[in-house]
Amino acid sequence: MLRRLSVGVLGLLLAGLGSAASSDEPPAATPLGFAPGAASAFAPFEARALAMPTPDQARAWLRTLTEEPHAAGTPADSRTALFVRDRLREWGWKVEIAEYEVLLNYPVQERDGSFVAPTLRLTRPHARVLPVAEPAVAGDKDSASRDAFPAFHGYGVSGQVAGQVVYANYGRPEDFAALERLGVEVRDKIVLVRYGELFRGLKVRNAQKRGAKGALIYSDPADDGYGRGDIYPHGPYRSSGSLQRGSVQFLSLGPGDPSTPFGPSVKGAKRLPIDGARGFPTVNVEAWERETGLKRDDYFATIPSLPIGYAAARPILDALAGPNVPAAWQGGLPLPYHVGPGPAEVEFATRSEYQVRPVWNVIATLEGSAEPDRWILVGNHRDAWVYGAVDPGSGTAATLEMCRALGAAVKAGWKPRRTLVYASWDAEEYGLVGSTEWADEHARELDDKAVLMLNVDSAVAGPDLDIDGVPSLRELVLDAAGAVRDARSGNSLRAVWTAHRRAEWARRDALDLPDPLWGDAGSPPVGARFRPHLNWLGSGSDYTAFVDHLGIPALDVGFRGKYGVYHSIYDDFTWMEKFGDPEFLTHAAAARLYTAVAMRAAGADVVPLRFLPYGAALREHVDDLRRLAVRRAREKTRGADDRPPDEFEGLRPLVAAVRAFQTAAATLAQAVNDALMRVERALLLPNGLPGRPWFKHAVYAPGLTTGYASWPLPGVRQALLDDDPALLKTQLPALVDRVHAATAAMQQAADEAAR
């Protein structure tokens, strides 16, 4: 029987390998990983489940979820947790609320519970009070709420600062380097930076590292305003008074409750003493630094910061003098931008209180029949900065529709092979807190049981499907997308997505020419053929702990579009009805796609992980580094040598390792599920990445200096970026070792299947 199963598995895997090479072909009738007999039993259940999510029902969930502002830990947030729990129970899920006690800051409140707004004034060259409140908008009653947090940064610092302003573009390291070349000092200045390019916390980090005493972060109309199109309420884009709230945690250093960096925030947990007024440790700092191996000022914001709109930024920029900005720094305001310093001076004050508060993850399960100890996770956060119609309400609405469909399928007799786990996370906005603490508490169990995770966050910001994920999940998600229709075109979501990717590839990807035409021997051009791949995973949502810390394959799937109200009070039900998804058709499509992914992952006979795409992605990532190395060498050397530089040569063992990985993936024809599952785990570095041991994945991590964006092969990349040969010497063998380990895991899977 085992013998026969192995042969069956072999066939399934071969079918999977075939489809890996033809991802833009019409989907196969048999879902990935299903034996033919199982597939025909599965089909009617899936068809009925995919017919279940409706636009009207998604609309109703969203209406309820966005009734009131519900930041993490507030009574309104608690009400949404109970609402979600009760619905899931009705639909047959086993549900519990997992409460954690986590450190959060709130804006200071008056006796009557209303929030104290920050203050912002231009003091020179003339005095002027600048607006910090989001104005109410006609036709959108929710925009006038008094319960909304005012302008505010989660995990930000309280204080009042005054001084000269320096404009520092996006606040990237290269922006500060450019200021230095211009001879502009940021020490003891207030840095004005625009949103975009990197996570906002890292803007504050870059500013405080250079001695700035405060940071104002504004939304420039070129990036996020009229420069993109019509502004709210006439259009979907950001208006001049609209604010981007958000966390200024140093996300690329480590997410989660900052008072419990290496353990779960359960009741009674040992905590780092954090100054309740200011938000960072002020006593026993040295002991903490010794114990954690971290530097306090590298890990915590220590200067006050404030998000502002372009209505407030304009008078400041208008009053700045000093050198003209470099060409790329010019934004969309109708004036020539200058870097300062001064004569513009501002004064601002922001006050928040840090307190340990309860937050509530809702965790629900539908137990698997054959492999109950194998988990398929679907997660979505529930807390919002204000109403969060897009972020995350649309995700909760769509995944609730998925949960309703899955519950009904089980009631109708479908038996998922594996256990489905649905998580409604709390306190994501502060720094992925709910998911990170839960993953911390259940780390061993997850390591043992989790097969994969589907993360959802803003499910619907517009009509365009966007998929980030590890390459081994590409076939699963595309296979599922082939089963769901796009609301507008009538084609499958897979066809629409593939056409988009193809067009981008044609427009943008590198074009490597074949050398044979010039008389050189060689292979056909690498870029001549379209191979769809998922976007690299970065960070900024709840898959982070699972992929980067625990090595669980993950997807992040949503629909994007003209989303110009991010983290403002206007991200509300009215905006969604007017602009985001007026008929809620995209919500329904999203719910169907999530349903298909979850059912196929939980139902397949062989877990639907496929590693040929991983091999191809690894090669691309290595090539990307080779390009980086060549580029660096170009900048440094006189180009006198036709040979590439030495670091380049040092990549040979890595290339050989990837080759072996590809060979193993290509010949992978026998396997068992347990061993397959270990491949991603094998990519974890036991000691984590340099300077941030919490991040263990050797292939994927958020960029150390970008925060959101992905940095494939992060250790080696960091060594190249920092020009640090010593670091390269440790990171390269470590990476090679992990690739070998993943290869060995695949070989072992094949061996076991052949036994």
Added chain:
Amino acid sequence: MLRRLSVGVLGLLLAGLGSAASSDEPPAATPLGFAPGAASAFAPFEARALAMPTPDQARAWLRTLTEEPHAAGTPADSRTALFVRDRLREWGWKVEIAEYEVLLNYPVQERDGSFVAPTLRLTRPHARVLPVAEPAVAGDKDSASRDAFPAFHGYGVSGQVAGQVVYANYGRPEDFAALERLGVEVRDKIVLVRYGELFRGLKVRNAQKRGAKGALIYSDPADDGYGRGDIYPHGPYRSSGSLQRGSVQFLSLGPGDPSTPFGPSVKGAKRLPIDGARGFPTVNVEAWERETGLKRDDYFATIPSLPIGYAAARPILDALAGPNVPAAWQGGLPLPYHVGPGPAEVEFATRSEYQVRPVWNVIATLEGSAEPDRWILVGNHRDAWVYGAVDPGSGTAATLEMCRALGAAVKAGWKPRRTLVYASWDAEEYGLVGSTEWADEHARELDDKAVLMLNVDSAVAGPDLDIDGVPSLRELVLDAAGAVRDARSGNSLRAVWTAHRRAEWARRDALDLPDPLWGDAGSPPVGARFRPHLNWLGSGSDYTAFVDHLGIPALDVGFRGKYGVYHSIYDDFTWMEKFGDPEFLTHAAAARLYTAVAMRAAGADVVPLRFLPYGAALREHVDDLRRLAVRRAREKTRGADDRPPDEFEGLRPLVAAVRAFQTAAATLAQAVNDALMRVERALLLPNGLPGRPWFKHAVYAPGLTTGYASWPLPGVRQALLDDDPALLKTQLPALVDRVHAATAAMQQAADEAAR
């Protein structure tokens, strides 16, 4: 003696070939093409000549040349011609004024000689008169002149039009295609386009082809205004009322007097009858089309057009509705751009009169001693839209300083081997008219005698040296630039230029990875080594007739920078003193560089053309086409085949031909000057390019759809862009044939030297 000379020539060529491979090395002590003995005799003459140009003298020439507005054919223009003639005579040059009678349009004048301004009104959704005049500016008395042409397009069409507006971005074919995809009709509309990306005449052409009835072309502040930096008079960039005048000739179809498309505009020349009020032929059109093989409406603007500032464009854009623009179309005005059509409606009227008028080229010579029938040409236009301090006054000032230095060198005893010809062209602004008509008249003599041409136009718009040119002149110009010091850094101009190019190359050039690392055999990466190359020649200045029509190698050399007053009244002496070159150090450096190029070219024993860079450039150009072919194939096919498409395969004979060219260039060790000179000529196509027979060069031409920008290998490129296999079938062999001919010319040169 002939034998001995040949050996000497061999040595010189070998030295030249060596230096071709190391262009960023310190300059050799011996100038390119000089025998050692000759070089030591030449050195003191050159040193004295290079010491001669002074900032103060250049400043004085510019002050005189920019005293009054001097559009082509006006009395003020005539006065500048006499001024230049008299100076050259004083310096020992043989000078004549070459007068041509050419068709030009002027704005209609009142009885008192003042110009009638155009009118522009917004009529819907509300009535408003829009500004068309450039306001006078405090501290710049010249900005108030009543003699300046008002808002106006050279070779434009008179008329009054009214109607709905459509915004069409830069007015490129792809912009109109995007409008079509949006369902926006431009027929019978007034098209509003912004300056940039392509020659303005082609914007009008693209609009009229699609049935538009008028065109407004404005300067957007993102491209040319406060988006670049501080605006005039506070900074060098374009202010809101500043206008970009200019010609709307369809430059990429053929320059010169449009009433004499295939012959010189000498007195009594046969002329095409052109409607004096409207500016294009309205009688005997069919006969003309038969005779010329051109289509009237493809060759002439037939709809009225007007240049406007962003002060006038803003209310129109503000009143436009319809779809939001695609993201890349958003400009720098503080509003969301819309494409229309309407509800904005405008009415505008512009009136000019066409008349045959005299224009004056000043042609001066210093006769060569050994080879008087070999010409080294230096040219610069003299006419300006208004004052033209940068364009072209800086060029005239700098080349006058060169002429002074060259005249003094001859007086001091230097004997140029070849004849130096200096040309001060007229009516360049209307469409390269003076140079084109002169080249037409002297075509046979030029074919026989011209060795190379140095074109200057705007010599000084800022501090950064910029060189366009055919690759065979790269060694000459870099060699000369090695002998001149950069005013700011103290390094040689060559070192500064090379450092700039290197930085750009490191940042931007394609990175072809070597395949051997992946187990493929092959050569080292093409892009791993920095090879400086000149910018490709396009069009838009007076080298066009020489390179594109007559096959004479040419350079175009000037200094660029923060130039924001192009073709406005503010391009005046005050702007130059405040922003462009306050101390006139760059003018002096430019004059020295031109002097070094001219003296070396006229004095070298072997003409300083080197074809190894040409071989490398050809390979790059072919690669560029291969990339284009791959890109096209990506867009078209399903990518199902790993092989490149067939057109790609069809390039093999071309590749083989270029290989042979490279081999010939690399082994080129014997030659004589006459034969060397034929190499570039051999690249001319006897029947010219498809649809524009006037353009004959098989390798370089301005883009058919871009106007200014270069299109290397224009025939084949056009076939690929138009997706026209039949055209490819004729253009590919024609190009191959020309490359073979150039190769044969080099072989013949070698054979003759060995005789």
